[in-house]
Amino acid sequence: MKWSIIRVGIMTMFMGVATIVLGMTDDDREQRRAERHQRKLQQYKSGWNRLIPKYQNIQYAGSMGLLSLGVGWDYGKKKQWETEIMFGLVPRFSSNKAKVTFTLKQNYAPWEVSLGGKWWLEPLVTGLYMNTVLSDDFWVKEPEKYPSNYYKFSTRVRFHIFAGQRVAFDLGPHSPFRRITAFYELSTCDLYIISSATNKYVKTWDILSLSFGVKLHIL
Amino acid sequence: MKRAILYGIILFLCGCDLIEYHPYDVRLHGETDINAKNIARIEEICEGKDTLRFVLMGDSQRWYDETEDFVKALNNRDDVDFVIHGGDISDFGLTKEFMWVRDIMGKLKVPYVALLGNHDILGNGMDVFLEVYGKENFSFRAGNTKFICLNTNALEFDYSHPVPDFTFMYNELQDTVGCLRTVPVMHVQPFNVEFNNNVAYGFHALLLEFPGVEFCLHAHSHTLLHEVLFDDGIPYIGCAAMKDKNYLLFTLTLGGYEYEVVYY
Numbered sequence: 001m002k003w004s005i006i007r008v009g010i011m012t013m014f015m016g017v018a019t020i021v022l023g024m025t026d027d028d029r030e031q032r033r034a035e036r037h038q039r040k041l042q043q044y045k046s047g048w049n050r051l052i053p054k055y056q057n058i059q060y061a062g063s064m065g066l067l068s069l070g071v072g073w074d075y076g077k078k079k080q081w082e083t084e085i086m087f088g089l090v091p092r093f094s095s096n097k098a099k100v101t102f103t104l105k106q107n108y109a110p111w112e113v114s115l116g117g118k119w120w121l122e123p124l125v126t127g128l129y130m131n132t133v134l135s136d137d138f139w140v141k142e143p144e145k146y147p148s149n150y151y152k153f154s155t156r157v158r159f160h161i162f163a164g165q166r167v168a169f170d171l172g173p174h175s176p177f178r179r180i181t182a183f184y185e186l187s188t189c190d191l192y193i194i195s196s197a198t199n200k201y202v203k204t205w206d207i208l209s210l211s212f213g214v215k216l217h218i219l
Numbered sequence: 220m221k222r223a224i225l226y227g228i229i230l231f232l233c234g235c236d237l238i239e240y241h242p243y244d245v246r247l248h249g250e251t252d253i254n255a256k257n258i259a260r261i262e263e264i265c266e267g268k269d270t271l272r273f274v275l276m277g278d279s280q281r282w283y284d285e286t287e288d289f290v291k292a293l294n295n296r297d298d299v300d301f302v303i304h305g306g307d308i309s310d311f312g313l314t315k316e317f318m319w320v321r322d323i324m325g326k327l328k329v330p331y332v333a334l335l336g337n338h339d340i341l342g343n344g345m346d347v348f349l350e351v352y353g354k355e356n357f358s359f360r361a362g363n364t365k366f367i368c369l370n371t372n373a374l375e376f377d378y379s380h381p382v383p384d385f386t387f388m389y390n391e392l393q394d395t396v397g398c399l400r401t402v403p404v405m406h407v408q409p410f411n412v413e414f415n416n417n418v419a420y421g422f423h424a425l426l427l428e429f430p431g432v433e434f435c436l437h438a439h440s441h442t443l444l445h446e447v448l449f450d451d452g453i454p455y456i457g458c459a460a461m462k463d464k465n466y467l468l469f470t471l472t473l474g475g476y477e478y479e480v481v482y483y
Binding site: 065090133 | 246
């Protein structure tokens with residue numbers, strides 16, 4: 001390629017860009033900046049909006065507290081996946097203090113069957129949750145005073161598995177809640193499974209924990 | 220829908236045991252204060268007896284089936300006055316574990332007392348122990364023999380909680396009138412990592428102040444032990460864990476003591 005052709009090309013590009021930039025008025029520039037700002041703001045808001053919990057839930061018992069309150073998010077093609085966080089309260093009973101617990105719960109509800117009208121049945125809901133006692137009397141890893149591997153487990157964090165069922169009722173668009181769901185669950189935790197697996201004496205029934213709850217769908 | 224609600228209510232009513240607020244909730248039901256009740260029975264059974272026969276077992280922990288077999292084996296004999304559970308009733312300190320062992324041991328025909336083990340202190344297990352069994356340090360008389368049962372799980376506590384509790388031991392020392400023999404019982408023996416070994420010699424010296432100490436008893440090590448720990452000929456005798464399916468049968472007579480390992 002001849003040098004003269006390249007030179008002409010570069011000159012043309014430079015003049016074109018110069019024409020666009022110099023040809024803009026201050027108003028145009030201001031408007032472009034405002035649009036860009038709006039777009040950014042929109043992205044930012046919709047990003048955080050996605051984090052707004054879709055529903056609130058209350059759960060009674062279930063080895064995570066006498067009563068646990070929390071919020072949850074449903075997602076997936078059929079909204080079959082749910083993630084919940086909850087805080088629970090365990091009264092002191094015969095111990096020396098009451099306990100507050102935190103639960104991270106993952107649900108899987110693959111089916112939803114219409115019961116006619118506004119009623120729905122979710123015939124199987126299953127999943128797992130991790131519960132931690134918010135108290136220094138319980139430890140995640142045994143304190144350093146112990147020889148290593150002395151107890152080999154955490155008194156503070158329990159892992160639970162559960163299965164249950166739900167009934168839901170649609171309240172319609174202008175109600176405080178879009179839908180209200182009642183459920184029950186049967187659960188058990190890691191240390192109970194170990195105890196039952198190694199002993200005939202500890203029956204499955206002995207290690208099950210029954211809970212009830214309500215989900216209030218807002219979004 | 221109505222049917223579903225009805226089934227739900229029935230399930231709830233049938234399964235109140237199914238309601239659990241937390242594995243460490245210490246929500247107790249059933250018998251409590253077992254040691255005090257059984258000590259009254261032991262003292263009554265052994266009153267005026269010159270020969271005592273008792274069983275030392277311990278570390279039932281997660282061996283529920285084996286503990287159940289132990290109870291069956293012991294109920295088949297009628298020559299034992301009482302049983303001492305040397306501690307580690309539970310494995311994780313969970314409330315339910317204490318309930319399970321209490322229900323199993325409750326089927327014993329003879330009375331039993333239970334000591335506090337280090338595993339029983341995990342989480343808030345000690346709160347369960349205090350409610351279901353009673354004090355961490357206690358003593359009783361069987362005939363003219365004094366049994367002094369001590370919490371020696373020092374590693375689980377700090378200095379604000381004396382383990383072993385010398386004040387308790389001094390006070391017990393003032394109550395030895397008419398006592399010909401003393402049997403100290405503990406979960407952890409001196410020189411174990413769980414024991415407060417800074418006071419091991421002082422602890423042993425204070426025990427020897429009691430009348431007629433010929434041997435000391437412990438559990439914890441999960442193996443049969445007979446060790447003289449202080450060069451004075453006094454053995455510390457330890458029972459195995461329930462998984463080994465044996466217990467120690469002690470016979471105390473005016474002339475001395477003997478023990479045998481009984482497998483079941």
